[in-house]
Amino acid sequence: MSQIVRDTYLIFMRHLRPTLRNKVALVFGALQPLLYLLLFGPLLKDVFGGGGSWQVFVPGILIQLVLFGAGFAGFGLIADLRSGVVERLRVTPVSRVALLLGRVLRDTVVLAAQALLLVAAGVALGLRAPVGGVVVGLAFVVTLAVSIASLSYVLAMMTRTEDAFAPLLSTVTLPLMLLGGILLPMSMAPGWLDVLSRFTPFRYLVDATREAFQGHYATAAVGQGAAVALVLLVVSVTLGVRRFRRENA
Amino acid sequence: MIQARGLARTFPTKHGEVAAVRGVDLDVAPGEIVGFLGPNGAGKTTTLRMLTTLLAPTAGTATVAGHDLRADPAGVRRRIGYVAQTGGTDPATPVGEELELQARLYGVPGRAERIAKLCARLELDGLAARPSAALSGGQRRRLDIALGLVHRPPLVFLDEPTTGLDPQSRGNLWEHIRRLRDEDGTTVFLTTHYLDEADALCDRLLIIDRGRIVAEGTPDELKRRVSGDVVTLELGAGAERARAALEAHPAVREATADGGTVRLTVDNGDRELMGLVRALDAAGVELTSLRLARPTLDDVFLTVTGRSLREAA
Known part of the structure; x- marks a missing residue:
């Protein structure tokens, strides 16, 4: 066990x-959601009436950050597969699980930093949310980041080339983003769309984060969000660990 | 250092199973440089990947560096070094960081000192801050090798170590590989499809073709298996008289005369040369020139597999 912890830290x-070394890349990684915040967010003011619009919009943007940021994590693995780094590390006694967890942890830390950046930008634009709510929201962000990054690595291991990975990734992420109600809440959706969105996990995470940002913690939406986040976490990490333990991975 | 019995690996494909390695037996003694020779697709890399725990065999057993490949792959990993054909460094990561990580993963004691020594030895000093993308081909190859040696493994696997290097870097790398054996007693198992490399560097060769070992021995033993040496004599006159005189010599297996040239197939040509010249002298034939050609490993390959390695590769 101590070997897993030590190796995870090294990776x-x-x-x-x-x-x-390149902190600018950190900001660039969050540029797309930041632009949504700056150039799209203000449009919602009239939809929701006043400052409350940020409490709805910022959580959606945070989940979007994770979906795309962690979703793209697999590209780094494909580069390492090609350069032979993965193989070189697999010949060492390094824990196979650490090869996954070390990467996932790094992606999660980067995404958490970017999420804080977005929240700060949101506050500058007019977001008013309780600190506790933001903390709960960030907990959702972190849990989701671990799950999505793990899944992205599984997908990268399976496809092994950018040419196969990239189209698959966008085929999966775009509908998930739209159905999650990231830009506008799904409560505004017509019945069929609302039902459809309930079959995607992000719907629950976005709703739960929005509730938390409004200072409502002990609600059904937060409970459902937490449950979905945990199930997703267990499933994703299990898949990732199994894939990384497999002999020819 | 390595004992493998019946090691085999099949890969499932759309058209059924394909056997890449069909039952390899091999033994490698400590302190040897063993060359694993064969054309592309013969099963060299698949065998190497099995012996280095990267690929599970579908059949067979092996003990590598004192640990059972199937029962204790982690034990094998701690005692071997592996340098893949494509290398294994990230282009953007500085040399020093790569070595540091590798040493930490192996839990090498006295890390900084070990890395400094290794860099001095493999001519990598002063490059610690440089990303591997900024290294020359020879430097990058030596970095790959340094990464495989950082934990002082008693057994190192090198997959096509000199492919893509210029002649000078190749010669330099051969020197480094010999020093591994001579100074540290490291056992080296390397694959190659260069015959000159196998000849110049390896104590013993294993030839693999279509997933099976088809010949093994020292380079000289293998060459001796091929029909002997060829001696070519140029004569001013009396070629037929010379042929008749030499045909009776016990070492000569075959003698042909063509114009002023006599061609002989001789066992141990280098040792018998003097006797041949004496026989010519006794027959009273003047010699203008004499050439001894030893069989090459390519001839060996041709004999054991029925095709030339150069064609096959």
Whole structure:
């Protein structure tokens, strides 16, 4: 067990160092959601009437950040597969699980930093949310980041080339983003769309984060969000660990 | 250092199973440089990936560096080094960071000192801050090798170590590989499809073709298996008289005369040369020139597999 922790830390630091060397990339990674916040967010003011619109919009943007940011994590693995780094590490006694967890941890830390950046930008634009609510929201962000990054690595291991990985990724992420009600809440949706969205996990995470940002914690939406987040976490990490343990992975 | 019995691997494909390696037996003694020779697709890399725990065999057993490949792959990993054909460094990561990580993953004691020593030895000093993308081909290859040696493994696997290097870097790398054996007693198992490399570097060769080992021995033993040496004599006159005189010599297996040239197939040509010249002298034939050609490993390959390695590769 101590070996897994130590190896995870070593792999985590290996992948974090390039980010620390190039902090500008950290901001660029959050540029797309930041632009949504700046150029699309203000449009919602009239839809929801006043400052409350940010409490609805910022949580959606946070989930979008995770969906795309962690979703793209697999590209880094494909580059390492091609350069032979993965194989070189697999010949060492390093824990196979650490090879996954170290990467996932790094992605999660980066996404958490970007999420904080977005919340700060939101506050500057007029977001008013209780600190506790933001903390709960960030907990959702972190849990989701671990899940999505793990799944992205599984997908990257299966496809092994950018050419196969990229189209598959966008085929999965775009409908999930739209059905999650990230830009506008699904409560505004017609019946069929509302039902459809309930079959996607992000719907519950977005709703739960919005509730938390409004200071409502002990609600059904937060409970459902937490349950979905945990199930997704267990399933994703299990799949990832199994894939990384497989001999020819 | 390595004992493998019946090692085999099949891959499932759309058209049924394909056997990449069909039952390989091999033994490697400590301190040897063993060359694993064969054309592309013969099963070299698949065998290597099995011996290095990267690929589970579908059949067979092996003990590598004192640990059972199937029962204790982690034990094998701690005691071997592996340098893949494509290398294994990230282009953007500095050399020093790669070595540091590798040493930490193996839990190498006295890390900084070990890395400094290894860099000095493999001519990598002063490059610690440089990303591997900024290294020359030879430097990058030596970095790959340094990564495989950082934990002082008693057994190192090198997959096509000199492919893509210029002649000078190749010669330099051969020197480094010999020093591994001579100074540290490291056992080296390398694959190659260069015959000159196998000849110059390896104590013993294993030839693999279509997933099976088809010949093994020292380079000289293998060459001796091929029909002997060829001696070519140029004579001013009396070629037929010379042929008749030499045909009776016990070492000569075959003698043909063509114009002023006599061609002989001789066992141990280098040792018998003097006797041949004496026989010519006794027959009173003047010699203008004499050439001894030893069989090459390509001839060996042709004999054991029925095709030339150069064609096959």
